[in-house]
Every structure is written in C-alpha cells, then in structure tokens.
Amino acid sequence: MAVVDPRGLRPSHTFPAHVLAEIHRAADQGVYEIRGFGTKRPLPGFDDLVFLGASMSRYPLEGYRERCDTGVTLGTRFASRPIELKIPITIAGMSFGALGANAKEAIGRACTAMGTSSTTGDGGMTEEERQSSETLVYQVLPSRYGMNPDDLRRADAIEIVVGQGAKPGGGGVLLGQKITERVAGMRDLPEGIDQRSACRHPDWTGPDDLAIKIQELREVTGWEKPVYVKIGASRPTYDVALAVKAGADVIVLDGMQGGTAATQDVFIEHVGIPTLPALRQAVEALQSLDVHREVQLVVSGGIRSGADVAKALALGADAVSIGSAAMVALGCNKAVHLEDYQAIGTEPGYCHHCHTGRCPVGVTTQDPVLEARLRPEQGARWLRNYLTAMVLELQTIARANGKSHVLNLEPEDMAALTVEAAAMAGIPLAGTNWIPGRG
Amino acid sequence: MNTVSLSLTSVRELNEQLRGVSDDGSAPAWRVTDPKGAHAVAAGLTGPVQVQIDGHVGYYCAGMNQHAAITVDGHCGTGVAENMMSGIVRIRGNASQSAGASGHGGMLVIEGNAGPRCGISMKGIDIVVGGKTGHMSGFMAQSGNLVICGDAGNDLGDSIYEAVIYVGGSAASLGADCVEKEMTPKHRSRLQDLLSRAGMEQDLDRFRRFGSARRLYHFHVDHADSY
Numbered sequence: 001m002a003v004v005d006p007r008g009l010r011p012s013h014t015f016p017a018h019v020l021a022e023i024h025r026a027a028d029q030g031v032y033e034i035r036g037f038g039t040k041r042p043l044p045g046f047d048d049l050v051f052l053g054a055s056m057s058r059y060p061l062e063g064y065r066e067r068c069d070t071g072v073t074l075g076t077r078f079a080s081r082p083i084e085l086k087i088p089i090t091i092a093g094m095s096f097g098a099l100g101a102n103a104k105e106a107i108g109r110a111c112t113a114m115g116t117s118s119t120t121g122d123g124g125m126t127e128e129e130r131q132s133s134e135t136l137v138y139q140v141l142p143s144r145y146g147m148n149p150d151d152l153r154r155a156d157a158i159e160i161v162v163g164q165g166a167k168p169g170g171g172g173v174l175l176g177q178k179i180t181e182r183v184a185g186m187r188d189l190p191e192g193i194d195q196r197s198a199c200r201h202p203d204w205t206g207p208d209d210l211a212i213k214i215q216e217l218r219e220v221t222g223w224e225k226p227v228y229v230k231i232g233a234s235r236p237t238y239d240v241a242l243a244v245k246a247g248a249d250v251i252v253l254d255g256m257q258g259g260t261a262a263t264q265d266v267f268i269e270h271v272g273i274p275t276l277p278a279l280r281q282a283v284e285a286l287q288s289l290d291v292h293r294e295v296q297l298v299v300s301g302g303i304r305s306g307a308d309v310a311k312a313l314a315l316g317a318d319a320v321s322i323g324s325a326a327m328v329a330l331g332c333n334k335a336v337h338l339e340d341y342q343a344i345g346t347e348p349g350y351c352h353h354c355h356t357g358r359c360p361v362g363v364t365t366q367d368p369v370l371e372a373r374l375r376p377e378q379g380a381r382w383l384r385n386y387l388t389a390m391v392l393e394l395q396t397i398a399r400a401n402g403k404s405h406v407l408n409l410e411p412e413d414m415a416a417l418t419v420e421a422a423a424m425a426g427i428p429l430a431g432t433n434w435i436p437g438r439g
Numbered sequence: 440m441n442t443v444s445l446s447l448t449s450v451r452e453l454n455e456q457l458r459g460v461s462d463d464g465s466a467p468a469w470r471v472t473d474p475k476g477a478h479a480v481a482a483g484l485t486g487p488v489q490v491q492i493d494g495h496v497g498y499y500c501a502g503m504n505q506h507a508a509i510t511v512d513g514h515c516g517t518g519v520a521e522n523m524m525s526g527i528v529r530i531r532g533n534a535s536q537s538a539g540a541s542g543h544g545g546m547l548v549i550e551g552n553a554g555p556r557c558g559i560s561m562k563g564i565d566i567v568v569g570g571k572t573g574h575m576s577g578f579m580a581q582s583g584n585l586v587i588c589g590d591a592g593n594d595l596g597d598s599i600y601e602a603v604i605y606v607g608g609s610a611a612s613l614g615a616d617c618v619e620k621e622m623t624p625k626h627r628s629r630l631q632d633l634l635s636r637a638g639m640e641q642d643l644d645r646f647r648r649f650g651s652a653r654r655l656y657h658f659h660v661d662h663a664d665s666y
Contacts, residue, residue: 031658031659034658143560144522144541144560144562145562147522147543148524148543149483149485149503149505149522149524150505152503175658176656176657187581188543188562188563188581188582189600189601190601190656193600193656193657194657194658196598198560198579202518202521202537202540202541202556202560202578202579203499203517203521203537203540203541203559204498204517204518204537209498209517212478212497212498212499212517213498213499215478215479216478216479216483216498216499216502219450219451219454219479219482219483220482220483220502220503222455223451
C-alpha cells in the first residue's frame with residue numbers, strides 16, 4: 001500500500017530529479033555534460049509496430065523445417081567485389097580508443113563466426129581487428145585519425161562517415177583519460193589530451209565534392225570495394241538522394257537512438273530524428289530514384305532484437321547494424337563489479353560512463369586491469385550467442401509471415417500501435433486502414 | 440620516359456599503369472599530358488615512381504601518395520596530396536583549398552599560392568608554400584610543419600595541436616589557441632632544412648613561428664568562449 005506523505009510533497013513535472021541534478025551540475029562546472037551510450041528519453045520506435053502473422057490469405061512456413069534464408073549482398077552497384085553476408089546484422093563502427101582492444105577482437109571473432117562484418121572507427125584499423133574479422137569495413141571519418149591507404153586496401157569495404165545518429169552535425173570526443181600511449185600514437189595526438197574529432201571532412205564539402213572523393217577512393221583501391229556513405233538521421237530524404245547521386249554503393253542510416261562513446265548529452269537527446277521515420281524516408285528516397293535494393297540500405301540506431309531487425313527489413317532496409325546492443329552482449333551494464341560502477345557514480349542499468357574510461361566490465365576502457373575483465377574468447381562467445389538468438393527471432397517472424405527469405409518481409413506485414421508510429425513509419429494504425437497524413 | 444595523354448587514356452588506366460610499375464624497386468619516370476582538370480590523377484601511388492604532369496589538375500591529385508615523386512606543372516584543385524604518407528609532391532602553380540589535408544608524411548611544395556585550409560588536420564606532413572595561404576590554414580593541424588613564405592589568411596592555426604607553422608609574411612589573424620612562439624636556433628635550423636628540401640631560398644630573419652598554446656587540450660569552463 002502506497003505511503004501518503006503527510007506534508008504533501010510533490011515533485012515538479014517540469015523539474016524532475018534528474019533535471020534538478022543536471023542544473024546543479026552545470027552550475028558547479030560551467031560546461032555541458034559529456035557522456036556515452038545513446039538517448040534515454042522515450043521515442044517512437046520499433047516497439048510501436050507489430051507483425052500481423054499469417055492468416056487465411058497468407059500461409060506460414062514451418063518453423064523448424066522450411067528454409068528461411070538470411071544472406072544479403074552489399075555493394076552490388078559499382079564495386080567489383082561486393083560483400084556477401086550470411087546474416088543481415090552487422091556491427092557498427094566503434095573505434096579502438098572508445099573500445100578496448102579486447103572488445104574489438106571479440107567483435108571481430110564473433111562476426112567471423114557468424115559470417116557478417118565489423119567496422120573500424122575513429123582512430124584507424126588495429127591489427128587485432130583485421131586479423132580477427134574476416135569481413136572488415138574501414139571507416140573514412142572527418143578526423144582522418146589513423147587514415148592509411150594500406151589499411152584502406154586491405155579492408156573489404158569503405159564507409160565514408162558523414163554523420164552519426166547520436167550526433168548528426170557533430171564530431172566525436174575522446175576524453176584524456178582514454179588517450180593512452182597507443183591510442184595517441186594511432187591518432188598522432190599528445191597523450192592524455194581531450195580529443196575533439198572534426199565534424200566536417202577536411203577535403204570535401206557537399207555532394208558534388210563527395211562524388212569526386214568517392215572517385216578518388218575507388219582509384220586508390222582499384223574499384224574493388226563497396227563504398228558506403230553513413231549519414232545521421234536528420235534529413236534522410238535529401239541526404240539519401242544526394243549520397244546516391246554521389247555514387248554510393250550502400251547507404252548506412254543511423255537514427256537518433258544510435259549510441260556514442262562520448263558526446264554532449266544535449267546532442268544525444270535533442271539532435272536528429274528517430275530511426276523509425278528516418279528509415280521510411282530513406283526507403284522512399286531510394287524508391288523515388290528507382291534504386292531501392294540496387295543501392296543497399298543498412299539501418300542502425302536502437303536495434304536490440306530479432307523483432308527490431310525484422311521490422312527494419314520489412315520497412316525496406318537490406319540489413320541492420322548494431323553498436324550499443326553488441327556492447328551490452330559483451331557485458332555493458334551487467335550487474336557485476338558493483339563497487340566499480342559506484343566508484344564512477346552509477347549503477348548497472350544506468351551506466352553511460354564510456355567517456356570515463358573506467359568501464360567496470362572492460363568494454364570501453366584502455367585500463368589494462370579493467371580490460372582484462374573481458375577476454376576476447378568469452379566476449380566473442382557472448383556476442384555470437386546474441387547474434388544467433390537475434391537471427392532465430394528474425395526467422396521466426398519471417399516464417400510466421402510466410403517468407404522464405406527475410407528480405408521478403410514487407411510493410412504490409414505490419415500494423416502500428418500508435419498514431420505517431422503509424423504516421424512516422426507509414427504503416428496503418430492497427431485495426432484501421434489509416435495512415436496519418438495519407439487521407 | 441613513358442608518356443601518357445589523358446586525352447587518349449582514362450585516369451583509371453593511368454593510375455593502374457603508375458601503380459603497376461612501382462613495386463620493382465626502380466624509379467621509372469612518367470610524363471602525363473592533357474590532364475585538363477581531371478580528378479584523382481596519380482592518386483594512390485605506392486612506389487618510387489616519378490611523375491611529371493603537364494597542365495592543370497582537378498581534385499585530389501597525388502592523394503594518399505606513398506613514395507612517389509610527383510610534379511604538377513600547372514595549378515591544382517582541392518585536396519592535392521591529401522593524406523599523403525611519403526614521397527614528394529611539387530606544384531609549380533597555385534593550389535586550391537585543403538592542400539595536404541590530413542597528410543601523414545612526405546613533403547608537399549606549392550611554389551605559388553595555396554587556398555583556404557592549407558594543411559588542415561595535417562598529421563606529420565611537411566608543407567612549404569612559396570606564396571600566401573588562405574584562411575584557416577593549419578586548422579586542427581596535429582603534427583608536421585607548415586611553411587608559408589608569404590602572408591597567411593585569417594584564423595591561422597585554429598585549434599592547432601602540435602604542428603609548427605612558420606610565416607615569412609604577415610598573419611591576418613590567429614585562430615583559437617594559436618599563438619606566436621619564440622624562433623629558437625633549433626627552429627631556424629629546421630626551417631632552413633625545410634626550405635632547402637623544398638628548393639626555396641628565403642631570408643630566415645623574416646619568419647615567425649606559430650604553434651599551440653595548449654589551452655584547449657582539456658575541457659574547462661574557462662575555455663568556454665573557444666568551444
């Protein structure tokens with residue numbers, strides 16, 4: 001039975017406890033909050049959609065017997081060596097620096113075992129990840145930290161990063177406590193400084209320049225490798241069209257639920273649009289140019305389960321990419337080493353302290369003692385198990401909707417649970433034929 | 440010397456030829472004619488080949504160069520020798536914006552003027568400009584040397600890290616965290632070496648040295664105006 005406070009204490013809706021605490025912190029420190037992880041505010045998302053399943057008009061496939069394929073090919077437009085993936089779930093770019101070497105190696109091993117790709121990040125390619133990851137996507141970022149044409153050539157695909165869902169329009173941050181000697185050496189920076197990544201590329205601006213930049217990258221790599229263009233979800237209708245015009249083989253669209261190792265909280269929570277509407281707009285842009293499926297679309301930002309993957313594919317994506325969820329599979333926010341969570345002022349389930357370098361579970365740290373808590377073999381096993389479970393969930397949903405390939409999922413297989421999701425995803429509100437904004 | 444006309448050969452074919460002969464340890468010489476502003480000419484070379492380009496080139500000429508010696512007898516577009524790792528690139532004319540961007544090594548010589556953001560994000564490359572440079576040159580420059588024999592435009596060395604900038608003329612204004620530093624005998628010696636390697640004779644007494652005040656290396660409320 002709830003206890004009624006006799007004094008009638010009443011919290012403010014406008015100034016709840018976390019807002020009060022942030023104002024107090026800002027008053028003390030005079031500088032914005034920098035943190036890791038992703039959005040914490042509620043947003044319309046994949047949970048607001050459901051699949052309809054089979055019925056009289058559509059028959060399902062037998063759950064454990066009939067084939068439901070999951071393979072996808074990325075980069076078929078111009079590259080002479082497209083990427084063949086066994087599953088439509090890839091691992092997003094996360095830098096060595098943000099992540100420790102063990103985490104990068106664990107990711108690479110899991111991806112190789114699952115037949116999918118991992119991605120480098122700000123700071124360049126480490127030998128560990130190249131050796132462990134059979135299919136490795138090499139990011140070309142505005143900072144160009146660690147950018148090396150030899151690594152470009154030994155990558156399997158190239159991803160030009162224009163923006164990131166957690167911070168479209170902003171560059172990354174890596175605070176001094178994570179700039180160890182090795183990280184500093186890879187980035188040509190002094191050890192221990194607060195590193196601010198550039199938000200714009202140093203040698204191109206706009207889609208016309210990007211087309212020439214892509215040409216250069218293809219020249220340097222012999223026109224073999226797929227060139228991805230990664231955009232943060234801000235104006236996907238225009239950005240996708242411009243990336244296609246510039247010559248991208250693959251578009252990577254990162255919604256605002258996407259994570260980051262460190263940036264301003266105000267960026268994470270207030271810039272960009274959620275994955276759900278961004279995905280619909282991106283697909284419509286590709287369809288309007290008649291290149292849907294010819295230019296593949298990889299979607300990231302808040303993907304957590306096989307159901308999320310299925311919904312993204314049904315809306316028109318060719319594959320998804322996960323970052324935060326992969327970290328969680330490696331142990332992020334797990335209830336172990338509680339004293340170390342408390343030492344950095346947090347608890348399991350609330351931790352977003354990637355920026356501190358004091359990750360209690362050894363994922364986002366360069367500290368050798370903490371990093372040793374994540375053994376690459378164990379981490380790879382966890383991530384492999386998680387990816388396997390996601391794929392089984394994805395196939396379960398696809399079969400229930402009568403699909404023999406997960407890419408056959410379609411918008412007509414779904415209904416929306418909220419008016420907002422119906423409008424954003426372009427999916428009818430459950431029990432109606434109504435899509436807000438379409439009559 | 441092999442001669443290739445870009446009126447008859449595509450850039451893709453040219454670059455394949457230039458790369459194809461660069462792994463045998465020799466230093467074959469090539470002459471490229473009729474570039475007519477083509478992009479990515481001699482980009483991604485990997486060996487000690489010598490390339491003479493007669494005419495103007497477009498974007499990213501000599502991009503990501505490794506070991507090659509490339510000379511452009513003309514002007515060049517955006518991002519010449521971007522992300523160069525080693526070798527030497529010489530521009531007889533002027534260079535557009537972002538010359539030598541994020542270069543990790545080697546030497547870029549621009550005998551004429553350079554546009555804005557020359558040496559942006561440089562990471563170890565040495566750049567010598569015979570004339571003047573545009574605004575925000577040396578922006579976020581991390582390491583290496585940028586020598587500007589003429590005048591530098593506004594916001595020189597904005598947010599510079601550990602790169603060193605030498606200016607023979609005037610600097611219109613300095614960017615955030617960029618300050619003038621003492622020209623020590625050690626730096627005079629380095630400057631002389633850079634100029635000698637670039638083949639330029641200059642009066643060293645005209646030059647001033649600029650670098651980072653290192654005030655923005657850590658987030659702090661007192662630096663809020665600069666973020």
